[in-house]
Amino acid sequence: MAKIFAIANQKGGVGKTTTSVNLSAAFGYQGKKTLLIDCDPQGNSTSGLGIDKRNVKHSTYNILIEGVKASDCIIHTQFPNLDLIPSSIDLAAAELELVDISHREARLKTSISAIRGNYDYIFIDCPPSLGLITTNALCTCDTILVPIQCEYYALEGLSQLMSSVRRVKRQYNEILEIEGVLLTMYDGRLNLTQQVVNEVKKYFPRKVFATVIPRSVRLSEAPSFGKPIMYFDRMSKGSVAYLDLASEIIQNNS
Numbered sequence: 001m002a003k004i005f006a007i008a009n010q011k012g013g014v015g016k017t018t019t020s021v022n023l024s025a026a027f028g029y030q031g032k033k034t035l036l037i038d039c040d041p042q043g044n045s046t047s048g049l050g051i052d053k054r055n056v057k058h059s060t061y062n063i064l065i066e067g068v069k070a071s072d073c074i075i076h077t078q079f080p081n082l083d084l085i086p087s088s089i090d091l092a093a094a095e096l097e098l099v100d101i102s103h104r105e106a107r108l109k110t111s112i113s114a115i116r117g118n119y120d121y122i123f124i125d126c127p128p129s130l131g132l133i134t135t136n137a138l139c140t141c142d143t144i145l146v147p148i149q150c151e152y153y154a155l156e157g158l159s160q161l162m163s164s165v166r167r168v169k170r171q172y173n174e175i176l177e178i179e180g181v182l183l184t185m186y187d188g189r190l191n192l193t194q195q196v197v198n199e200v201k202k203y204f205p206r207k208v209f210a211t212v213i214p215r216s217v218r219l220s221e222a223p224s225f226g227k228p229i230m231y232f233d234r235m236s237k238g239s240v241a242y243l244d245l246a247s248e249i250i251q252n253n254s
Helices: 016-031 044-048 062-067 088-098 104-113 132-140 158-171 191-203 219-225 235-254
Strands: 005-006 034-038 082-085 121-125 143-149 177-184
Touching: 005 016, 016 034, 016 044, 016 082, 016 121, 016 143, 016 177, 016 219, 016 235, 044 219, 062 088, 062 104, 062 177, 062 219, 088 132, 104 132, 132 158, 177 191, 177 235, 191 235, 219 235
Parallel strands: 005 121, 005 143, 034 082, 034 121, 143 177
Antiparallel strands: none
């Protein structure tokens, strides 16, 4: 039975999609049967795995709005042990359309429960907002991974995210926990970076991953080739970091 992670932070540009694509690929690389669910209307996780979102037949939109079975939406990617439920341009309208649907917060959970036994790990790439799509992801997952950029406003808005997590836990998903906080765009040469690390560790005691994701040109380049970093440049710092993070999570859950 898969453990399900939501990769969430309503602040944009913190590395949610980069982490969703590369961490799920790293689990597949290490032999774990993995599914990535793209719940972001921008669809960058979908294109980051080399899939043209304009040509997908069924997407997370069809699951959330039309009740299409998750199994009918799965795409087997070119990367070992990694499947994808893609996003599509229609997903931008889902926030409004979900308002009138009964049990709207559990649409994704109901669909994913039917395929959960087919995977070791499932990752959900959330949009940079705390609307109904993110609520669906938080209702579906067991645990949340929060990427935080090593920059001045790193903790901005996190109290809102934690408030949403507490609300969803109280109302819909009592097992919901924070898996960990991932420091992204890390540059150990900068004093600011160390200040942010210290702040984050105060805010999330004992929840910060030992692995950090470095600033990396190769990480930025990989999506334009439709490849996760370990298939684009296996020896790059970003590749090593995401493989290390996958190992850390596996060890923490063993």
